[in-house]
């Protein structure tokens with residue numbers, strides 16, 4: 001499991017995956033919060049990350065990202081599976097996340113793990129000059145899934 005010492009690595013991967021990345025300070029603060037945990041995938045250098053929050057019996061996926069040159073090799077799927085296993089062991093029964101409606105890579109990743117659409121948050125993400133975009137809320141029943 002990732003520790004606050006790895007905040008720089010988390011920020012470095014995040015910056016390769018998002019237009020508005022979280023910096024090392026933001027990761028360190030998040031990791032100090034209750035129920036927050038994550039994993040880093042590394043091969044020589046950090047390649048991918050997942051950060052989650054467990055609250056009551058729910059797991060929230062806060063972010064998942066893989067460096068462009070490491071994509072389509074199962075890194076994100078392995079990170080999601082590790083987070084789900086940790087949450088299940090800690091007593092979570094549901095997992096949920098938000099994802100931009102046009103993020104087909106991520107929607108494909110989540111759907112492949114068994115997440116299903118449970119709602120829409122209108123104008124959830126602000127893309128600056130490109131305007132706002134809706135988020136899908138996706139949920140997975142951990143008791144009923146093999147992920």
Ligand SMILES: CC(C)(COP(=O)(O)OP(=O)(O)OC[C@H]1O[C@@H](n2cnc3c(N)ncnc32)[C@H](O)[C@@H]1OP(=O)(O)O)[C@@H](O)C(=O)NCCC(=O)NCCS
Nearest residue numbers: 017064065066071072073074075076077099105106108109
């Ligand atoms: C989404 C992301 C994390 C996927 O990482 P990845 O390591 O390439 O994903 P995986 O190799 O584990 O792929 C698992 C599944 O996701 C889906 N998927 C991943 N990339 C895809 C793509 N480019 N097109 C379609 N489906 C894709 C597929 O179902 C894939 O399974 P398959 O390879 O057996 O077909 C990565 O593209 C990324 O970092 N994107 C930018 C950040 C982001 O959008 N994060 C999610 C925010 S909610």
